Amino acid sequence: xxxxxxxxxxxxxxxxxxxxxxxxxxxxxxxxxxxxxxxxxxxxxxxxxxxxxxxxxxxxxxxxxxxxxxxxxxxxxxxxxxxxxxxxxxxxxxxxxxxxxxxxxxxxxxxxxxxxxxxxxxxxxxxxxxxxxxxxxxxxxxxxxxxxxxxxxxxxxxxxx
Amino acid sequence: xxxxxxxxxxxxxxxxxxxxxxxxxxxxxxxxxxxxxxxxxxxxxxxxxxxxxxxxxxxxxxxxxxxxxxxxxxxxxxxxxxxxxxxxxxxxxxxxxxxxxxxxxxxxxxxxxxxxxxxxxxxxxxxxxxxxxxxxxxxxxxxxxxxxxxxxxxxxxxxxxxxx
Numbered sequence: 001x002x003x004x005x006x007x008x009x010x011x012x013x014x015x016x017x018x019x020x021x022x023x024x025x026x027x028x029x030x031x032x033x034x035x036x037x038x039x040x041x042x043x044x045x046x047x048x049x050x051x052x053x054x055x056x057x058x059x060x061x062x063x064x065x066x067x068x069x070x071x072x073x074x075x076x077x078x079x080x081x082x083x084x085x086x087x088x089x090x091x092x093x094x095x096x097x098x099x100x101x102x103x104x105x106x107x108x109x110x111x112x113x114x115x116x117x118x119x120x121x122x123x124x125x126x127x128x129x130x131x132x133x134x135x136x137x138x139x140x141x142x143x144x145x146x147x148x149x150x151x152x153x154x155x156x157x158x159x160x161x
Numbered sequence: 162x163x164x165x166x167x168x169x170x171x172x173x174x175x176x177x178x179x180x181x182x183x184x185x186x187x188x189x190x191x192x193x194x195x196x197x198x199x200x201x202x203x204x205x206x207x208x209x210x211x212x213x214x215x216x217x218x219x220x221x222x223x224x225x226x227x228x229x230x231x232x233x234x235x236x237x238x239x240x241x242x243x244x245x246x247x248x249x250x251x252x253x254x255x256x257x258x259x260x261x262x263x264x265x266x267x268x269x270x271x272x273x274x275x276x277x278x279x280x281x282x283x284x285x286x287x288x289x290x291x292x293x294x295x296x297x298x299x300x301x302x303x304x305x306x307x308x309x310x311x312x313x314x315x316x317x318x319x320x321x322x323x324x325x
Contacts (some may be wrong), residue, residue, distance in 0.1 A: 002210040002289070022222075023222045024225065025216055025226035026218055026220050052196070052254065057168045057175070061193075062194075063237060064234030067233040068230025068233070071220075072220075089266065090229040093229070093233060097257060116251045
């Protein structure tokens, strides 16, 4: 990867981070951090905090925390696939909790918009803690795109426009 | 998982609160439920859940809508508390899966929810959750979830060793 590409990726992450923090009070409140954004893919980090625990007996993070993280990541994945931020509405979201998420460790959530039509975005997601190949949950979601005709555009081009 | 004194104490707190049908105490015992601001009260036999509006719950400032994750998280939290009340063993049920359909934009107002336990076996429970704002008949979202109620080794078995 050239220095120029590297900078573009950093700038892109920065831009999405600013927008996430500015426009999504709940992500700010939860402390979501952008790790990576590239065409149609977004990785967000949920830093661990004691208030996120759902099962104190076994020391587990509440699964509701995972829903919020993946929902936020899905939104950014769709925006990055669209190359712009527009109003989108979640139609449905399904979570499968594959193994417990343990307290004390951050959560990383990756969402991938794998199909974009004029009206609908299909997204799948994975959440893990220490190792990506040992996911704690997987997610599947569909989003309705805003009323304006949505077109797939390259994010880099939009960023430079 | 190793069973410790601390775990036993935590379970006992849940057991006591569930046994006393003390929903405020149960919510207090689940850190994320109290962080979110979950509230619940009995209306007759039914548990009615609410999440009072706060600015930090907004997901989209432009259209003033609550975060989709807040709506889902609220409903899942509600289902957990509902099962804790029904099952007074003091075990926090383990979510297996959760599926939500968003029907309308959740406005910057209070959220309400009720849960219906459609199936409750020894090992697994299926819960359906409805969430609304102004009018119970106009839900903003519906969801369903499966929960494991007990670790496998603690599931009661009959003489043939089958889970009952």
